[in-house]
Structure formats: structure tokens, C-alpha cells
Amino acid sequence: MNAGNSMIMTAGELRELRADIEDFHSAYCAMLDEGHLDQWPDHFTEDAIYRVTSRENFDAGLPAGLVYAEGRTMLRDRAYAIGNTQMFAPRTVLHYVANVRVLGAEGGCVVARANYLLLQTLIEGPTTLHQAGCYHDVFVRRAGRLLLRERQCVYDTALVANDLVYPV
Amino acid sequence: MNAGNSMIMTAGELRELRADIEDFHSAYCAMLDEGHLDQWPDHFTEDAIYRVTSRENFDAGLPAGLVYAEGRTMLRDRAYAIGNTQMFAPRTVLHYVANVRVLGAEGGCVVARANYLLLQTLIEGPTTLHQAGCYHDVFVRRAGRLLLRERQCVYDTALVANDLVYPV
Amino acid sequence: MNAGNSMIMTAGELRELRADIEDFHSAYCAMLDEGHLDQWPDHFTEDAIYRVTSRENFDAGLPAGLVYAEGRTMLRDRAYAIGNTQMFAPRTVLHYVANVRVLGAEGGCVVARANYLLLQTLIEGPTTLHQAGCYHDVFVRRAGRLLLRERQCVYDTALVANDLVYPV
Numbered sequence: 380m381n382a383g384n385s386m387i388m389t390a391g392e393l394r395e396l397r398a399d400i401e402d403f404h405s406a407y408c409a410m411l412d413e414g415h416l417d418q419w420p421d422h423f424t425e426d427a428i429y430r431v432t433s434r435e436n437f438d439a440g441l442p443a444g445l446v447y448a449e450g451r452t453m454l455r456d457r458a459y460a461i462g463n464t465q466m467f468a469p470r471t472v473l474h475y476v477a478n479v480r481v482l483g484a485e486g487g488c489v490v491a492r493a494n495y496l497l498l499q500t501l502i503e504g505p506t507t508l509h510q511a512g513c514y515h516d517v518f519v520r521r522a523g524r525l526l527l528r529e530r531q532c533v534y535d536t537a538l539v540a541n542d543l544v545y546p547v
Numbered sequence: 548m549n550a551g552n553s554m555i556m557t558a559g560e561l562r563e564l565r566a567d568i569e570d571f572h573s574a575y576c577a578m579l580d581e582g583h584l585d586q587w588p589d590h591f592t593e594d595a596i597y598r599v600t601s602r603e604n605f606d607a608g609l610p611a612g613l614v615y616a617e618g619r620t621m622l623r624d625r626a627y628a629i630g631n632t633q634m635f636a637p638r639t640v641l642h643y644v645a646n647v648r649v650l651g652a653e654g655g656c657v658v659a660r661a662n663y664l665l666l667q668t669l670i671e672g673p674t675t676l677h678q679a680g681c682y683h684d685v686f687v688r689r690a691g692r693l694l695l696r697e698r699q700c701v702y703d704t705a706l707v708a709n710d711l712v713y714p715v
Numbered sequence: 716m717n718a719g720n721s722m723i724m725t726a727g728e729l730r731e732l733r734a735d736i737e738d739f740h741s742a743y744c745a746m747l748d749e750g751h752l753d754q755w756p757d758h759f760t761e762d763a764i765y766r767v768t769s770r771e772n773f774d775a776g777l778p779a780g781l782v783y784a785e786g787r788t789m790l791r792d793r794a795y796a797i798g799n800t801q802m803f804a805p806r807t808v809l810h811y812v813a814n815v816r817v818l819g820a821e822g823g824c825v826v827a828r829a830n831y832l833l834l835q836t837l838i839e840g841p842t843t844l845h846q847a848g849c850y851h852d853v854f855v856r857r858a859g860r861l862l863l864r865e866r867q868c869v870y871d872t873a874l875v876a877n878d879l880v881y882p883v
Contacts, residue, residue, distance in 0.1 A: 390731075394731065394734050395562065397734070398562050402565075404646065405647065409646065409648060409660065412662070412681070434807055434836075435838075471703050473662055474662070475646065475664060476646055477812055477813055478740065480741045480745060494744070494748070494809055496664075496834075498664075498676075498703070500703040500704060502603075505704075506679055506704040508844075511809050511834050512809070535807045535834070535836040535842055536842040563726075563730065566730050566733070570816075572814065573815065573816045574816065576814050577816060577828065580830070580849070639770055639871045641830055641847050641849070642814065643814065643832060645813055664832075666832075666847050666871070668871040668872060674872040676844070
């Protein structure tokens with residue numbers, strides 16, 4: 380998808396689109412921050428791709444990443460598995476999204492980026508910067524509502540695989 | 548207050564409302580970051596409630612919290628007390644607000660949330676993540692200007708009571 | 716420049732202006748985050764002033780700061796020098812901008828502020844809060860596009876001079 384050239388929108392339409400994407404991020408993050416993991420897959424299309432990749436691998440063109448899910452069913456399985464282990468239980472998370480950019484829109488798809496910050500607090504423990512990175516998103520609109528057809532979370536932070544179970 | 552159902556607004560009005568709330572946050576945070584504590588109570592209604600509560604207590608339905616102020620007079624006393632001790636003097640603060648969400652609007656009240664990040668720098672010391680949490684706000688409009696009728700700061704970070712003197 | 720009084724704009728125009736400034740920040744930060752240092756000077760006017768100053772010095776009215784560049788040529792030299800040493804190479808950066816405020820607009824200039832957060836990740840190292848501060852900006856519009864005529868980065872964090880080579 381071309382980033383920009385094919386975008387035939389007025390400045391006003393572009394502002395509205397960015398505002399809609401910001402609303403999506405806020406709702407998505409609140410869902411995760413409040414622990415409603417079962418609603419996580421609802422933010423994706425049926426055939427969505429979800430990836431978490433280090434910047435190093437991303438820059439090297441390695442697509443796979445540490446987390447890879449294809450299709451809403453895989454996301455549902457993942458959400459269910461996380462929700463039914465106690466692995467993530469003794470922590471709370473807070474997401475912060477900034478610098479939302481619309482890169483292009485074509486054929487009903489919107490390519491956008493945003494920087495995210497994920498803080499984690501262990502119960503009676505310190506709050507730490509858990510993951511910092513950039514969302515590489517492709518949105519589509521279904522019944523007026525934005526959904527992720529693709530989300531690649533490209534993180535700068537050096538994570539251990541264990542910590543990646545929780546959605547970004 | 549119902550979150551959503553009673554909100555009869557167009558998409559455009561909702562975008563404008565969110566923008567107004569973002570402007571409120573930016574002005575409020577700048578006031579605190581620049582040390583104008585005497586102006587802090589002016590951002591609240593006369594009968595406002597201000598609370599700072601841990602997520603743990605909030606989730607358990609315990610309303611009180613570590614900081615509780617009812618009415619602008621209490622906020623003024625508090626601001627005066629802080630401004631006249633040296634407790635907070637040798638530090639600077641920076642607030643960051645993200646993920647602003649309008650949850651509902653009814654009878655002139657607007658229920659909204661936002662994630663906040665409060666950094667603190669001790670003079671010649673390190674900058675640390677002082678408090679991270681979620682604003683649970685109720686706004687009203689007075690003479691065209693948004694004011695807080697209720698602000699509950701629900702924080703994830705494990706704070707000691709001492710650190711809570713400074714407004715969030 | 717007067718901050719506010721001389722601003723003759725409707726609420727809608729002000730919202731659009733803030734949205735444009737937010738878009739500027741997002742593009743500027745992405746450029747730095749993605750390492751396109753050669754494009755850095757293009758975000759400034761020919762006669763722009765760029766400064767990085769500690770809050771302590773700023774509050775004391777000391778204008779100079781640790782970094783000072785006057786004119787796009789100096790910025791180009793600086794970008795070239797950084798791009799051709801390996802000083803910054805083994806790190807990645809992420810910028811987060813929040814709390815964008817338009818303080819005034821007069822004679823084609825827009826005075827604005829925003830809080831920024833700069834994270835740095837050393838290769839195979841930890842992600843740290845590298846610099847936190849407030850942009851004090853003066854924008855002008857050239858051919859429909861916002862450019863910085865002045866950017867003063869007032870930081871709270873205690874930095875060593877070495878770390879300041881990379882643009883904020």
C-alpha cells in the first residue's frame with residue numbers, strides 16, 4: 380500500500396480520521412488496562428495479523444517476531460490462555476499512545492502509526508517501563524467502526540519472551 | 548451517571564468535546580508543571596471532590612483513598628499549605644496526559660478518563676516516574692469553560708503517603 | 716509576542732491549528748525515531764534558532780543552554796556531523812509528545828508548547844528515560860506547511876553534555 384500518494388482526502392477528513400484512530404487507541408488501551416482480555420480479539424478483523432517484533436528484526440526485514448497470530452481465532456485462543464493462567468495476574472498495566480500518524484488510505488484500508496508506552500506494576504512492586512515501541516497498523520472500517528486488519532508492534536525495549544504473553 | 552447511553556451528540560460534537568477536554572488537561576498540567584499551585588483550585592467547581600486512590604483500593608470499591616478533598620476551600624487550604632512548606636520545593640514535575648476518552652454526557656456533566664504520567668526530578672538528582680495512573684473525571688461547563696466537579700486519580704504506582712502532597 | 720491577547724481565531728480554527736501542530740510533532744519525531752537526521756533541518760526556517768536548555772537555567776533567565784544553533788546551515792552541519800560519527804549509532808530513540816498548547820498567534824507566528832519524553836535504548840541494553848522536558852516553539856507557515864522558527868527544549872532531566880548531540 381502506498382503511503383500518501385493515493386490518499387484523496389480533505390484536510391478536514393484527515394483530521395477526523397486521525398481523531399477516530401485516536402479514539403480506537405484509547406478504547407483498545409483501556410480494554411487492556413482494565414483487564415478485559417476477552418474483548419481483545421473484537422478489535423481485529425477475522426483475518427487479522429498481530430505481531431510483536433523487535434526493532435532490530437524489523438529493520439533487518441525479518442517478519443516473524445516473537446509473537447505472531449493470524450486470524451481472530453488465534454487471538455481468541457491466546458486471550459483465553461492468558462486469562463486462564465495466573466502468569467499475568469499479579470500485575471497491572473497502563474498504556475500510553477502518542478504521535479498518531481495517518482500514512483495513507485487506499486481501498487478502504489488506512490495505514491497508520493503511533494508510539495506506545497507500556498508500563499507494568501507488579502503487586503506491591505515498582506512500576507517499570509515494560510515496553511516502548513511503535514504500532515504499525517492497518518485499519519479497516521466495518522459498520523462504521525475501525526478494526527485492525529494488521530497490527531505490528533515494533534518495540535525498542537529488550538524483552539524476554541516470557542513478558543510477551545500479555546497483548547500490546 | 549450512565550456512561551454512553553444518554554449521550555446525544557453528533558460525531559463532530561463529540562470530537563469537539565474531546566478536544567476541549569484535552570485543552571483542559573494541557574492547561575491544568577502546565578499550571579502544575581510551572582508551579583502555579585495557587586491556581587490549582589480554579590480548575591474545580593466550588594463543590595468539587597478530589598481524590599487520589601490506589602488501583603487496588605479502587606478495584607476493591609474502597610472510595611476514600613490517600614488524599615481526599617471536598618470543596619474548593621479544602622483545595623485552597625491544601626494548595627496554600629503546600630506552597631508554604633518546602634516539602635515539594637526541591638523538585639520539578641512534568642505531567643503527560645494520553646488516551647483521553649469521553650464516556651458519557653448527561654445533564655451538563657461529562658464523564659471522561661485519561662491516562663496520566665507524572666515525572667519528578669529532584670534538584671541535581673535523577674528524573675523518576677513518580678506516579679502513573681488514570682484520571683476518572685466529571686466535568687461541568689461554567690461560562691463556557693470546563694471545570695472539574697470530580698477528579699479521582701487512580702494510580703498504579705506504589706507510593707508512600709509523603710509523596711502525595713503534590714497535586715495530580 | 717503576546718501569548719493569547721492578539722489571537723483572533725474561532726474555536727474551530729484553534730482546534731485545527733492545534734491538530735496541525737500535533738501532526739508536525741508526529742512527523743518530526745518519526746523522522747528522528749527512524750534516524751533520518753538529514754531531514755532534520757527541513758523542519759526549521761532558514762533563520763531558525765534551536766536551543767536545548769535546562770529548566771534551571773531557563774527559569775534563571777539564562778538563554779544560552781547546552782546546545783545552541785542559529786540558522787538552518789548550522790543545523791545541517793550538526794546533522795551531518797552526528798550522522799558521520801558513530802557516537803549515536805548504537806542506540807535507538809523514541810519520542811512522545813503530549814499536552815500540546817497553542818499560546819498565541821500573531822503576525823503569522825504561532826507560539827506553542829508541548830511536553831516531550833525521549834526514550835533511549837542502547838543496543839542489547841536497557842531502555843531509559845533520556846530526556847523529559849517542554850518544547851517552547853514558535854511556528855510559521857510556509858507554503859501551507861508549518862516550520863519551526865524557534866525551538867527551545869527546556870529539559871528537567873539532568874543530562875551530561877555528551878548525550879545532547881542527538882536532536883530533540
